Amino acid sequence: MGNEDENRRAILARRARYIAMAVAGVSTATSATACVCLSPLYDAGGDANSDAPIPDARLPTLPDSQRPVWPATDASTDAPAASEDASAEDASPGDADSDAP
Amino acid sequence: MIDGRPHHHALAVELTSACNQKCAYCYNAWREDDGREVGALPSATLITLLDRTLRETRFDHLTFTGGEPFSRRDLFDILDVCVRHQTPFQMISNGGLITDAHATRLALYKPLSVQVTLNAPEAVMHDEVVGGEGHFERTLRGIRTLMHHNIRVVGCVVVTRKNASLVGETLDLFASLGVRSISFSRFSPSGYSSTHAAALLPSRTDILIALEAANARAELHGLSIQSTMPIPPCVVEPDDYPRVRFGSCPIGTSTQEFALGPRGELRNCTLHEAPLGDALIESAASILRAPAVMHYRDVTPEFCAPCPHASTCMGGCGAASVALTGVRGLDPFVAQHIDPAMAAQLAEARRAETALVSVASLVRR
Numbered sequence: 030m031g032n033e034d035e036n037r038r039a040i041l042a043r044r045a046r047y048i049a050m051a052v053a054g055v056s057t058a059t060s061a062t063a064c065v066c067l068s069p070l071y072d073a074g075g076d077a078n079s080d081a082p083i084p085d086a087r088l089p090t091l092p093d094s095q096r097p098v099w100p101a102t103d104a105s106t107d108a109p110a111a112s113e114d115a116s117a118e119d120a121s122p123g124d125a126d127s128d129a130p
Numbered sequence: 131m132i133d134g135r136p137h138h139h140a141l142a143v144e145l146t147s148a149c150n151q152k153c154a155y156c157y158n159a160w161r162e163d164d165g166r167e168v169g170a171l172p173s174a175t176l177i178t179l180l181d182r183t184l185r186e187t188r189f190d191h192l193t194f195t196g197g198e199p200f201s202r203r204d205l206f207d208i209l210d211v212c213v214r215h216q217t218p219f220q221m222i223s224n225g226g227l228i229t230d231a232h233a234t235r236l237a238l239y240k241p242l243s244v245q246v247t248l249n250a251p252e253a254v255m256h257d258e259v260v261g262g263e264g265h266f267e268r269t270l271r272g273i274r275t276l277m278h279h280n281i282r283v284v285g286c287v288v289v290t291r292k293n294a295s296l297v298g299e300t301l302d303l304f305a306s307l308g309v310r311s312i313s314f315s316r317f318s319p320s321g322y323s324s325t326h327a328a329a330l331l332p333s334r335t336d337i338l339i340a341l342e343a344a345n346a347r348a349e350l351h352g353l354s355i356q357s358t359m360p361i362p363p364c365v366v367e368p369d370d371y372p373r374v375r376f377g378s379c380p381i382g383t384s385t386q387e388f389a390l391g392p393r394g395e396l397r398n399c400t401l402h403e404a405p406l407g408d409a410l411i412e413s414a415a416s417i418l419r420a421p422a423v424m425h426y427r428d429v430t431p432e433f434c435a436p437c438p439h440a441s442t443c444m445g446g447c448g449a450a451s452v453a454l455t456g457v458r459g460l461d462p463f464v465a466q467h468i469d470p471a472m473a474a475q476l477a478e479a480r481r482a483e484t485a486l487v488s489v490a491s492l493v494r495r
């Protein structure tokens with residue numbers, strides 16, 4: 030209950046401070062900007078803290094010769110089959126043991 | 131308008147309702163029956179729909195999600211649509227179905243990233259919240275496989291009442307796997323997860339603990355951490371966590387990510403259940419100009435009305451409010467602390483171990 034009271038007081042105090050600042054004409058900007066929820070942050074300019082560069086936004090063109098055969102997946106056993114989900118004819122013939130392009 | 135097409139930031143494509151996990155925090159409304167009722171669009175229908183959508187509308191990127199996107203056997207035929215339209219994409223996956231063959235082929239498509247979630251640094255707690263034994267190890271294997279093929283992995287932690295104190299150790303695990311970009315996703319109830327709101331909704335105190343750990347691990351491991359659910363500034367002082375980037379709801383702004391559901395319905399985001407229109411029978415470009423998009427930001431929760439941050443903060447996640455109360459109002463993450471009625475409901479649900487929202491009341495789309 031102690032935390033509950035403290036949380037309520039903290040929120041109301043911060044809100045009151047923002048309102049008072051607005052009334053006084055003081056800027057109250059925060060660093061938060063509109064940002065997609067739940068998805069990774071899309072940053073075409075790169076991520077300074079990431080160990081891997083964000084790939085070039087231009088996608089490769091994949092000539093048919095470079096397309097790997099369809100890799101078999103265990104989805105049919107692990108995932109509940111949605112009635113209209115990718116049916117057998119949607120998938121190319123696959124080779125479960127092949128991971129070569 | 132760019133090259134004659136209207137331009138939007140992002141579209142999350144829910145490829146299927148099927149998933150090999152059943153996460154208590156899943157925002158899909160169809161998770162209760164494992165997606166059986168909703169299903170997914172047949173391959174040819176989905177490919178035609180995506181092709182038409184990308185011809186009509188330019189998106190900075192697509193986000194393929196689900197359900198579990200790797201449970202679709204025609205996944206790469208769908209990714210070919212992105213190649214044809216030169217539209218970058220990223221994926222959200224639990225990693226558990228990803229084989230070396232998948233990763234080998236996926237690497238050729240140069241995805242921006244694949245986001246994979248770990249909710250704890252060890253199997254028991256992770257498996258408990260995602261619905262069964264063995265998922266933790268499968269997810270670790272998936273992350274390692276993607277990393278082995280130089281596919282950028284973004285780690286995600288869904289911060290709940292149960293795991294908030296373990297966020298630091300979970301980030302240690304991500305760092306040990308070589309993952310450097312993190313989505314800090316505080317739990318927000320919607321869809322299926324609204325039935326678990328009492329058990330999972332973190333308090334302000336929980337989030338402060340988790341943010342403290344996240345900020346320290348960002349410094350320690352050189353992590354890039356983005357809070358991917360809105361945390362209103364009346365709850366947390368963002369400047370106290372300088373290594374964490376904070377965001378606010380993007381609906382109605384230039385950074386909105388729309389959602390295309392597994393039956394072809396377009397929505398304001400993945401969390402909102404209400405359809406804007408049916409993209410199978412209407413132009414996506416025109417649906418995305420619907421009044422529910424253009425006037426979304428006209429609604430301000432009463433509590434927020436006098437606050438100067440109201441226009442950007444919007445009172446947090448409107449979808450969570452709709453999920454728990456039926457109307458767009460204050461985010462339950464805030465309301466639990468300032469609305470005595472919400473606090474009492476939560477306390478009672480926790481005492482009696484019942485749900486705030488019943489499974490039966492979930493909207494069947």
